[in-house]
């Protein structure tokens with residue numbers, strides 16, 4: 001039995017079916033930079049980048065070298081001594097995050113970062129309620145899922161964590177109206193990723209900061225997907241110069257080599273650890289290997305000025321996509337993005353599925369937003385260059401042409 005069949009039988013038959021449907025029932029073998037090679041020797045241009053994780057591309061040499069060095073020294077912390085890479089990383093995060101965020105709790109994923117933020121907010125305020133946004137995506141463990149208002153994910157596991165209010169995204173007034181005496185925090189993505197690359201109106205984050213500060217409510221910015229340069233700034237918050245009380249990071253933080261999640265916050269929010277150091281903990285969170293990867297990832301991101309590159313190449317990509325929207329108005333309803341966090345909204349989710357599979361057949365990887373199947377997102381590594389964009393856009397144009405031919409008798 002090959003790996004596909006084993007996966008289908010022992011891991012996730014539904015996902016295996018979905019991958020077959022989009023022509024990606026392919027076994028991956030190795031990867032480098034912008035490309036992934038399958039076991040059968042085909043090369044794929046990665047325009048998904050593990051949902052925004054691979055900002056440095058696959059196997060960035062500086063991250064790989066840092067991880068190998070740490071691997072040969074001590075990959076795991078014993079936890080009853082101090083891990084130097086972990087401490088260095090926390091200090092580095094304090095330097096590069098907005099405002100006076102200075103303390104970090106480490107987990108291994110985005111959802112763990114959100115769980116920690118959720119708990120810290122409740123512990124600090126002594127209040128239960130969190131306000132989240134429609135189409136927001138914050139992860140799938142029970143706490144984070146409670147903040148991710150999608151019935152397909154939430155309904156089967158109800159009851160969820162109580163005390164969550166949902167308001168429309170991009171509407172600061174709705175947040176102001178929802179805040180009550182029991183509200184601990186508001187959590188929001190600077191740009192919604194899984195919800196379909198939704199960009200809020202200018203001034204939204206500033207308004208949220210003003211309202212939450214005025215009302216004594218914490219502001220949590222979930223930068224798991226937007227962080228480390230994806231939107232053309234180091235943090236999504238930097239577009240408006242806003243400093244939250246808590247900021248979550250994961251995905252790109254591990255440099256595309258190691259899993260890591262972090263919530264960085266104001267010192268005040270970490271006071272409970274003084275009294276009870278194990279009030280929240282994780283065996284693996286911020287382990288030396290992951291911390292070494294993150295330290296290297298931050299240095300590469302800054303020294304190669306990847307946020308600026310993301311803004312520049314993102315603009316080039318958006319311009320090309322706008323041209324395709326003009327040429328294929330029956331398929332493309334909207335093109336939107338910030339930096340290299342780009343979404344193409346199709347007139348129908350089925351058209352999006354056809355285009356994803358046509359792209360795969362032409363060796364280009366993309367995917368739907370988890371919370372919005374009409375939107376195909378493009379989140380290539382920030383190291384992408386114009387010839388890669390030309391290659392992907394060329395394949396997209398061919399895919400749209402193929403879809404038009406396929407559907408000419410149907411529509």
Ligand SMILES: Cc1ncc(COP(=O)(O)O)c(C=O)c1O
Pocket residue numbers: 051109110111112114137138139140189193194222223224225226250251
């Ligand atoms: C904004 C945001 N928060 C949290 C998560 C959850 O991250 P993870 O899949 O690492 O648990 C995601 C994942 O896509 C995300 O985009």
